Amino acid sequence: MQVVMPQSDVIILTDPVSDLSVHRNRVSLYPIQGEYSRDKLMLQRIRSYITFLETRLHKLSQNPRDITHYIFTDSDIAVVDDLGQIFRDHPNFHMALTFRNNKGQPLNSGFVAVRGTSDGILRAKLFLQEVLKIYVSKYINASRMLGDQLALAWVVKSKPHFDTSRFAKTVAFSDDIGGTSILFLPCAIYNWTPPEGAGQFHGMPLNVKVVHFKGSRKRLMLESWNFYSATPDIADMLCLILGSGRAKYDF
Incomplete structure (x- = not known):
C-alpha cells in the first residue's frame, strides 16, 4: 500500500492480546476489545x-480541519495503484463498497x-450499524463466514426499487441507502481476485487497482511481493508463473 501511496498511514485493527511486532514507518497497531474467535x-x-x-x-470533532479518508481492507489484499482518485473523481459519496455479478453475494466486504x-x-x-443489526438478527448462523456479505446485500437490496441489474456491469454507480450515499465500485478493478488453479488466466488486467x-x-502473496520487490521494471503484460502450493498459478 505504501509503495503506491507513500503518504498513507497503515493502521492494523487487531485483538489486544495478539503479539504483533511491527517496525515500519507510518504503520501502527490499533487494539480493539472484542470477540476474535474463528x-x-x-x-x-x-x-x-x-x-x-x-x-x-x-477526533475530528476536536480538530475539524484534520480530514483523513479511510480504506478498510482484509489482510489478504494488495493495493497496486493509487486509490486517492476514488475520492477525487467521486466527491459526493460517504462510503464505497465493491460489487460483482453474484446474485446471492453481490457485495464483497474486503474493501x-x-x-x-x-x-x-x-x-x-x-x-455499518444497520448491517450489524441485520447480521445478528438474520445471519448469525453464518457468522464464521459470509454473514457480513449477506447482511450487506440485504441492507442494500432493502431499498425500494433498487436496481440490482447494475451489479452485472463493471461500471461504478452511486445510490442513497438509508441516508448514506454509497459509491459502488466494480470488484473487477477494486477487488480483483485471481482465478484459482493452473492455466486459468494469463495476466492481470491493466486497470486493476486492488x-x-x-x-x-x-x-x-509472499512470492508475488518478493518478485515485485526484486524487479525494478515489470512489463505491463508480464505473465508470472507462481509455483507456491500444490499447483502452479499464472499471475
Whole structure:
C-alpha cells in the first residue's frame, strides 16, 4: 500500500492480546476489545470498523480541519495503484463498497472506503450499524463466514426499487441507502481476485487497482511481493508463473 501511496498511514485493527511486532514507518497497531474467535471473526470485523469510526469522529470533532479518508481492507489484499482518485473523481459519496455479478453475494466486504469528513464518517458508521443489526438478527448462523456479505446485500437490496441489474456491469454507480450515499465500485478493478488453479488466466488486467488473494491464494502473496520487490521494471503484460502450493498459478 505504501509503495503506491507513500503518504498513507497503515493502521492494523487487531485483538489486544495478539503479539504483533511491527517496525515500519507510518504503520501502527490499533487494539480493539472484542470477540476474535474463528466463529465470530467476521462479526467482530464490522464491530471493529464501527468502533474505529467512532474514535475518528470524536477526533475530528476536536480538530475539524484534520480530514483523513479511510480504506478498510482484509489482510489478504494488495493495493497496486493509487486509490486517492476514488475520492477525487467521486466527491459526493460517504462510503464505497465493491460489487460483482453474484446474485446471492453481490457485495464483497474486503474493501470499504469512507470519506473522512464528519458527515462521511457518521453516515458510514450508521450504515455499518444497520448491517450489524441485520447480521445478528438474520445471519448469525453464518457468522464464521459470509454473514457480513449477506447482511450487506440485504441492507442494500432493502431499498425500494433498487436496481440490482447494475451489479452485472463493471461500471461504478452511486445510490442513497438509508441516508448514506454509497459509491459502488466494480470488484473487477477494486477487488480483483485471481482465478484459482493452473492455466486459468494469463495476466492481470491493466486497470486493476486492488488484488484480493482470497482463500488458498493467500500462499501466493509472499512470492508475488518478493518478485515485485526484486524487479525494478515489470512489463505491463508480464505473465508470472507462481509455483507456491500444490499447483502452479499464472499471475
